[in-house]
Amino acid sequence: MPIQNSLSIRSYNLVKKGHSHPYHQLVLPVMGSINIEVAGFSGKVLPGECVVVKAEQTHYFTSEPKARFVVADLNCLPENIAQAKMNVFSVSQPLLHYLHFIDEQLKYQINQTIETLMVETFCCLLSEQPVTKRLDRRIQNVLEYIQTHLAEPLNNELLSCVACLSQTQFKKLFKEQTGLTVTQYLTQVRMNKAQALLLHTDYPIQMVAEVVGYQDHAAFSRRFFKYSGLTPSQFAR
Incomplete structure (x- = not known):
């Protein structure tokens, strides 16, 4: 019998447990990590990652008692998740931010209507998840540092220090992992955020430029036009 799709906050302990269930389950750490064995994967899953346990898959897990996880119990997986060949993947920033909202919401309020809408939003974000x-x-x-320091000057020297790598090692590893150079990635993140701010806020263009790391309004406008084919003013209309 199908279950009702649901989200919950869970904690486990250091006693190794194992089971299976007739529904799919996604475990997404929001604090601490989980050690899990499932479908050929055995290892640690950290915040910013998701582990997929498909229906009827036996899995074993342990974690520190203080660790906390968003757990999604689902009848069906979105096509992008169902067809993926990996059990563990990195979570996009929009979904990661939403997990923290879920964590706070479920701790302080019981409201079935809100919870139903939260599950629907979660599934929508999940379906867009690369x-x-x-x-x-x-x-x-x-990547987490970039998201929280986007308004500040960011360059290879600074970011290589965040990664604890030499600049040469950092640039090589960054390109291997993301498929983009640091400059390309920064431009993408900054322009995407600028587009969202222009569409969803009434910030003046100068403020949008500063929020995404441009002190020079003209330089921001040139970069935005090159990226989107529109000026910031045209895009905001």
């Missing part, structure tokens, strides 16, 4: 290989943790740290 199922890519797990990132090297050093590069994952850099």
Whole structure:
């Protein structure tokens, strides 16, 4: 009998447990990590990652008691997840931010209507999730740093220090992991955020430029036009 799709916050312990269930389950750490064995994978899953346990797959797991996870129990997996060949993948920034919202919401409120909408939103974000290989943790740290310091000057020298690598090692590993150079990635992240701010806020263009790391309004406008084919003013209309 199909279950009702649901989201919950769970914690486990250091006692190794194993079971299977007739529905799919996604485990997404929001604090701490989980050690899990499932379908040929055996290892640690960290915040910023997701492990997929398909229906009837026996899995074994342990974690520190203080660790916390968003767990999604689903009747069906989105096509992109169902067809993926990997059990563990890196989570996109929009989905990662939403997990923290889920974590806070479920701790403080019981409301079936809100919970149903949260599951629907989660599944929508999940369906848009690129199922890519797990990132090297050093590069994952850099991507998280970029997201939280986007308004600041960012360059190879600084980011290689965040990754604890030489600049040469960092540039090589970054390209291998993301498929983009650091400059290409920064431009993509900054322009995507600028587009979102122009569409969904009433920020003046100068403020949008500063939020995404451009102090020079003209330089921002040139880069935005090159990226989108429109000026910031045209895009915001």
